[in-house]
Amino acid sequence: MAEVVERVANLEARWDAQAAQLNGIQESLVRIEDKMDRKFEAVDRKFEQFEDKWDRRILALEERWDRRFGALEQRMDAGFTESRKEFRWLMGAMAGGVVTVIVTILGALLAITRLQAWP
Numbered sequence: 001m002a003e004v005v006e007r008v009a010n011l012e013a014r015w016d017a018q019a020a021q022l023n024g025i026q027e028s029l030v031r032i033e034d035k036m037d038r039k040f041e042a043v044d045r046k047f048e049q050f051e052d053k054w055d056r057r058i059l060a061l062e063e064r065w066d067r068r069f070g071a072l073e074q075r076m077d078a079g080f081t082e083s084r085k086e087f088r089w090l091m092g093a094m095a096g097g098v099v100t101v102i103v104t105i106l107g108a109l110l111a112i113t114r115l116q117a118w119p
Helices: 002-117
Strands: none
Touching: none
16 A cells, blocks of 8 residues: 555646746746847847838938929920910911912912903
């Protein structure tokens, strides 16, 4: 009987040691989980900083492009305005030339008609 009691005591001691070891493992896992959470938060902060940095760079680049192409657009608009003015002058000159040719032809026809009618 003493042997059985001794074996039960031995099993209880091993059980208690394994329970204590499991508690230690569980505490270690909790500590590791907390440490991983802190590391992941640090990585998230780094990515946010990186993203903010690139957002600022992209915005600056967009502003530079907008200024550059804005100036080009203004120059092109000024050129188109000047071209429209010149086109209007050319169209006016052509219309004047057409009117002059028509009046000259009518005058010539009238003169020929009058010459033929002259006795």
